[in-house]
Amino acid sequence: MAKHLTPGRIVLYAALVLMAIYYLLPLYVMLSTSVKTLDDIRGGNLIALPQSITFDAWSKAWSSACTGVECGGMKGFFWNSVKMAVPSVLISTLIGAVNGYVVSMWRFRGSDVLFTLLLVGCFIPFQVVLLPMARLLGELGMANTTSGLVLVHVIYGLAFTTLFFRNFFVTIPDELVKAARIDGAGFWTIFFRILLPISGPIFMVCVIWQFTQIWNDFLFGVVFAAGESQPITVALNNLVNTSTGVKEYNVDMAAAIIAALPTLFVYMVAGRYFVRGLTAGAVKG
Amino acid sequence: MSSSQSQASLSALADRWLPKLVLSPTLLISLVFVYGFIAWTGWLSLTESRLLPQMDFAGLIQYQALFENDRWWTAVANLGIFGGLFIGCTLAVGLFLAVLLDQKIRAEGTLRTIYLYPMALSFIVTGTAWKWMLNPDMGLQKVINDWGFPNFTFDWLVDPDKAIYTVVIAGVWQSSGFVMALFLAGLRGIDDSIIKAAQVDGASLPVIYWRIIIPSLRPVFFSVLLILSHIAIKSFDLVMALTGGGPGTASDVPAIFMYQFAFTRGQLGLGAASAMMMLMTIVAVLVPLMYMETRSAKRG
Numbered sequence: 001m002a003k004h005l006t007p008g009r010i011v012l013y014a015a016l017v018l019m020a021i022y023y024l025l026p027l028y029v030m031l032s033t034s035v036k037t038l039d040d041i042r043g044g045n046l047i048a049l050p051q052s053i054t055f056d057a058w059s060k061a062w063s064s065a066c067t068g069v070e071c072g073g074m075k076g077f078f079w080n081s082v083k084m085a086v087p088s089v090l091i092s093t094l095i096g097a098v099n100g101y102v103v104s105m106w107r108f109r110g111s112d113v114l115f116t117l118l119l120v121g122c123f124i125p126f127q128v129v130l131l132p133m134a135r136l137l138g139e140l141g142m143a144n145t146t147s148g149l150v151l152v153h154v155i156y157g158l159a160f161t162t163l164f165f166r167n168f169f170v171t172i173p174d175e176l177v178k179a180a181r182i183d184g185a186g187f188w189t190i191f192f193r194i195l196l197p198i199s200g201p202i203f204m205v206c207v208i209w210q211f212t213q214i215w216n217d218f219l220f221g222v223v224f225a226a227g228e229s230q231p232i233t234v235a236l237n238n239l240v241n242t243s244t245g246v247k248e249y250n251v252d253m254a255a256a257i258i259a260a261l262p263t264l265f266v267y268m269v270a271g272r273y274f275v276r277g278l279t280a281g282a283v284k285g
Numbered sequence: 286m287s288s289s290q291s292q293a294s295l296s297a298l299a300d301r302w303l304p305k306l307v308l309s310p311t312l313l314i315s316l317v318f319v320y321g322f323i324a325w326t327g328w329l330s331l332t333e334s335r336l337l338p339q340m341d342f343a344g345l346i347q348y349q350a351l352f353e354n355d356r357w358w359t360a361v362a363n364l365g366i367f368g369g370l371f372i373g374c375t376l377a378v379g380l381f382l383a384v385l386l387d388q389k390i391r392a393e394g395t396l397r398t399i400y401l402y403p404m405a406l407s408f409i410v411t412g413t414a415w416k417w418m419l420n421p422d423m424g425l426q427k428v429i430n431d432w433g434f435p436n437f438t439f440d441w442l443v444d445p446d447k448a449i450y451t452v453v454i455a456g457v458w459q460s461s462g463f464v465m466a467l468f469l470a471g472l473r474g475i476d477d478s479i480i481k482a483a484q485v486d487g488a489s490l491p492v493i494y495w496r497i498i499i500p501s502l503r504p505v506f507f508s509v510l511l512i513l514s515h516i517a518i519k520s521f522d523l524v525m526a527l528t529g530g531g532p533g534t535a536s537d538v539p540a541i542f543m544y545q546f547a548f549t550r551g552q553l554g555l556g557a558a559s560a561m562m563m564l565m566t567i568v569a570v571l572v573p574l575m576y577m578e579t580r581s582a583k584r585g
C-alpha cells in the first residue's frame with residue numbers, strides 16, 4: 001500500500017487539515033478566552049494567544065459567578081446535573097435491558113406491535129408532553145426538584161434504551177437461548193447467566209448515549225426545574241444571557257467548558273462506544 | 286419425579302407470563318406519558334385555556350389565533366430557512382468529509398475524533414461558543430479587521446435579517462461530524478470488488494463515487510435525513526443559547542414560540558396548539574421518510 005505524496009494527495013490532506021482546524025477553532029477560542037484577562041480580551045483578538053495565563057475566570061465560574069440573582073457559580077448546578085444524570089441513566093438502562101430482552105427473545109403475540117408503539121416515544125417532539133408533565137409534577141410536589149427531572153428522563157429515555165438492547169439481542173443466535181431452555185433454564189436465569197455476561201458493549205453504548213443526552217438536555221431542565229435545582233445547561237444559559245454588569249467573556253467560556261467537560265471526557269475515553277451508539281440509535285431508529 | 290415435574294410446569298408457566306409482566310410497566314408508562322399526554326395536549330389545544338387549563342371544548346379558536354399570529358409565521362419561516370440550509374449543508378459537509386476520509390488516510394482515527402467531538406457537546410455550549418465567536422465587536426469580525434481588512438463587517442448575530450443564519454452555522458458545525466460518521470460506516474460496507482471492476486473499466490474516481498458509490502448509500506441518506514429533520518424541527522436549545530430568538534423575535538422557531546407562550550406568557554391553549562402543530566410536522570416529514578427508508582433497505 002505505497003501511496004506516495006502525489007499532488008492530489010497533498011490537496012486531500014490539506015482539505016482534511018483545514019476541516020480539522022474548523023472543528024477545533026471554537027474549542028481553542030473557548031480555552032484561550034477562558035485563561036485571558038478581560039483587558040487582554042478587549043485589547044487583543046479572538047484567536048490571539050493569551051498574553052498571560054490566569055485561572056481567575058475558572059475559579060469565578062466555578063464558585064462565584066452570577067446566574068440571575070444567585071452568585072454561587074456553576075458548582076451547585078454541576079452537582080445538580082450529576083445527581084440528575086446518574087440515577088436516570090442507571091434506571092433507564094436497566095429497565096431498557098430487560099425490555100429489550102423480552103421483545104427480542106420472548107416474543108409473544110402482539111409483542112412486535114407493542115414494541116412499535118413504544119418506539120413512537122423516540123420520535124415525538126417533547127413539546128407535546130411538556131404541559132401535562134408540568135402539571136403532573138406540580139401535583140406530585142415534584143416541580144422544580146431533581147427527582148422530578150430524574151422521573152422525566154427515565155420515562156422518556158425508555159424507548160431509546162429498549163431499542164438499543166433489542167437491536168443488540170436480536171443479533172444473538174436463537175439456538176443459545178433454546179438450548180438453555182431445554183436444559184431447564186428459566187426467564188431470569190437465561191438473562192442473568194447467559195445474556196448479561198456478553199452484554200458489556202451494549203451497556204457501554206447505552207449508558208454513554210443516555211448520559212450524553214441527559215447531561216446535555218436543556219428543554220426538560222428549563223421547563224421543570226427553575227431556580228436552585230436547575231441543571232448546568234440551564235445555569236450556563238442564564239449566566240451567559242444575564243445582562244447586568246460588565247460582560248465577562250472569560251468567565252462565560254470557563255463555565256461553558258465546565259458544562260462540557262463530563263461529556264467530552266466520556267467521549268475521549270470511550271469514543272468508540274459513543275460512535276457506535278450514535279450510529280446504532282440512528283440507523284435503526 | 287412428580288415434584289420435579291410440577292416444578293417444571295410451574296417454571297414453564299412463569300416463563301409464559303413473566304415476559305408480559307416485565308414489559309407491562311413500560312407499556313403503561315408509554316400509554317400514559319406518551320399517548321395520554323399527547324391526547325391531553327391535543328384536547329387543551331381545543332379549549333380556551335389561558336393561565337389555567339380549563340377543559341370546555343371551544344373548537345379551533347386556538348389554531349385560528351395561531352394562524353393569525355405574525356410571530357408564529359416568523360417562526361415557521363425561520364424553521365423553513367434553518368431546516369433547509371441546516372439539512373443541506375450538514376449533509377454536504379458530512380458526505381464530503383466521509384469521502385475524503387475513505388481515501389486510506391493516515392491518522393484517520395485522530396481526524397475522525399476531531400470531526401466528531403462537537404456531537405458530545407450540549408447545544409447550549411455550542412451556542413455559547415459561537416455567540417462569542419460571532420460577537421460583532423470582538424469576534425471573528427475583529428480578527429479579519431486586524432488582518433488588514435478594516436471595513437469587513439460580520440454582524441449577523443445582531444442583524445434581524447441574518448440572525449437565523451448564525452444558527453445554521455453553529456448547527457452545521459455541531460452535527461456534520463455525526464453525519465460523516467454515518468456515511469463513513471456506509472462507505473465501509475460497500476463491496477470493494479464493484480469499485481475495482483469500475484476502475485478496470487477505466488472510470489475515474491470521482492465518476493465512481495458519483496455514479497456507483499453514492500447512489501448505493503440510499504438507505505444511509507434516508508437515515509441521515511430522518512435524524513437531521515428531527516433535530517431541525519425540535520431545535521430549541523441552540524437558538525436559545527445563540528440568539529434567544531432575537532434580535533426581537535427575528536430568529537424565533539416553533540419550539541421557542543411554544544415555550545414562551547406556554548410557560549412564560551401563560552397562554553396554555555395557544556402553546557398547546559403550537560405543540561400539536563410541531564407534532565404534525567414531525568409526522569408529516571418522518572412517516573414518508575421512514576416508509577422510503579424501509580423500502581430502500583429491503584431492496585438494497
